[in-house]
Amino acid sequence: MSLLVKNATLPSGKKSDILIEDSLISKMAPSITARTEEKIDASGKIALPGLINTHTHAAMTLFRGIGEDATLHDWLAAVRAVEVKVTPRQIRAGSALATAEMIRSGTTCFNDMYFFMDEVAEAVQESGMRAVLGYSMVDMGDVGKRKSELKICEQFIKDWQGKADGRISASVPPHSLYLCSKELLAASEALSKKYSVPLHIHLSETRKEVFDCLSAHKLRPVPYLDSLGLLSSRTIAAHCVWLTKEEVRLLANRKVSASLCPVSNMKLAGGAIAPLPEIQQLGMNVSLGTDGSASNDSLSMFETMKFLALSVKNARWDATAATAQQMLFAATEGGAAALGINAGALAAGKLADIILLDARAPNLVPAHNIAANLVYSAHAGNVTDSIINGKVVMRERKLLTLDEEKVVERAQKEAERLVA
Numbered sequence: 046m047s048l049l050v051k052n053a054t055l056p057s058g059k060k061s062d063i064l065i066e067d068s069l070i071s072k073m074a075p076s077i078t079a080r081t082e083e084k085i086d087a088s089g090k091i092a093l094p095g096l097i098n099t100h101t102h103a104a105m106t107l108f109r110g111i112g113e114d115a116t117l118h119d120w121l122a123a124v125r126a127v128e129v130k131v132t133p134r135q136i137r138a139g140s141a142l143a144t145a146e147m148i149r150s151g152t153t154c155f156n157d158m159y160f161f162m163d164e165v166a167e168a169v170q171e172s173g174m175r176a177v178l179g180y181s182m183v184d185m186g187d188v189g190k191r192k193s194e195l196k197i198c199e200q201f202i203k204d205w206q207g208k209a210d211g212r213i214s215a216s217v218p219p220h221s222l223y224l225c226s227k228e229l230l231a232a233s234e235a236l237s238k239k240y241s242v243p244l245h246i247h248l249s250e251t252r253k254e255v256f257d258c259l260s261a262h263k264l265r266p267v268p269y270l271d272s273l274g275l276l277s278s279r280t281i282a283a284h285c286v287w288l289t290k291e292e293v294r295l296l297a298n299r300k301v302s303a304s305l306c307p308v309s310n311m312k313l314a315g316g317a318i319a320p321l322p323e324i325q326q327l328g329m330n331v332s333l334g335t336d337g338s339a340s341n342d343s344l345s346m347f348e349t350m351k352f353l354a355l356s357v358k359n360a361r362w363d364a365t366a367a368t369a370q371q372m373l374f375a376a377t378e379g380g381a382a383a384l385g386i387n388a389g390a391l392a393a394g395k396l397a398d399i400i401l402l403d404a405r406a407p408n409l410v411p412a413h414n415i416a417a418n419l420v421y422s423a424h425a426g427n428v429t430d431s432i433i434n435g436k437v438v439m440r441e442r443k444l445l446t447l448d449e450e451k452v453v454e455r456a457q458k459e460a461e462r463l464v465a
């Protein structure tokens with residue numbers, strides 16, 4: 046399979062052709078002549094590495110609109126009430142809906158933790174997307190449950206690691222330090238190490254989590270996880286809101302990646318935003334996540350980039366505290382580094398995960414500063430084409446891998462069943 050993308054504009058403003066052979070970008074140059082099976086004329090389009098969403102729960106699209114504008118307590122109760130009833134069939138329908146929304150909004154890879162993960166993996170396989178998937182473990186101190194959770198998680202790794210032409214990889218996701226025992230957390234680290242796969246966990250999302258950890262373990266969340274050996278370059282810590290500078294330093298020293306989820310944090314009114322300036326000063330890798338649709342409610346990484354930059358600027362009374370370049374980096378290279386995948390940049394030898402945006406859309410004109418346009422002006426609807434693993438999955442806004450009408454219809458039907 047070979048594909049030539051002609052005359053694309055890069056975020057730097059320079060023009061380039063992009064030659065893709067099999068799953069990789071093989072050459073980037075201003076004028077490439079090559080006989081390829083497929084050609085895309087990208088004149089008037091901006092090429093970007095596909096956006097990487099490093100924290101979500103894809104199937105939660107079916108809960109979009111449930112428990113809106115309620116207190117955190119009432120929202121949780123409303124979501125849990127449907128979550129306990131959800132069937133594998135519904136997980137499949139919700140995940141398929143999520144893949145359609147993500148492809149349309151320029152996301153080419155996502156990092157997911159949830160349950161009935163075989164269904165999520167099937168949806169990913171069908172969609173053509175890339176994903177890191179893991180069965181989210183919770184034991185609440187129950188020994189029997191711990192054993193069965195670890196077994197399900199490990200089986201998923203054995204079944205799916207490297208599947209779908211290498212687009213699917215597995216992770217070990219203990220849900221959080223408040224839903225997992227010490228023993229489960231330690232066993233999770235051992236499992237992640239055994240298979241050399243990422244360890245994905247929620248960390249310091251709310252102030253209550255910090256207070257509860259302090260009273261239960263006499264340690265703040267980061268030193269607590271460190272005492273259990275959970276912090277390494279394999280670790281992706283979602284949220285990272287309520288951190289002290291010392292905790293950021295420890296996370297940076299252990300080479301943990303942050304997945305910042307500003308939209309979810311603000312929608313649930315957590316009252317704070319991740320300390321991005323300190324996270325960057327101390328050298329911690331930053332990536333971005335949407336979190337699940339129940340707390341966002343969109344899966345758009347364009348919104349995530351803008352919300353993070355704006356919320357940090359505003360909270361610090363400092364318009365230089367976050368930049369468009371930093372947001373683009375976090376949504377692409379930072380995400381790839383967090384997940385340990387060879388993507389996130391337009392360069393020879395990188396995986397061919399590429400999106401094109403309509404540079405002539407009114408909201409992207411003029412082109413004084415393309416990076417700023419992409420972060421502060423662009424929206425999901427500007428994405429016209431998506432290439433993942435060297436294959437075109439969306440062409441001129443038409444999804445090629447999914448029957449979108451059917452996906453939408455099925456999701457609507459299953460969501461209605463869920464609340465009936």
Ligand SMILES: [Zn+2]
Binds near residue numbers: 100102
């Ligand atoms: Zn989450």
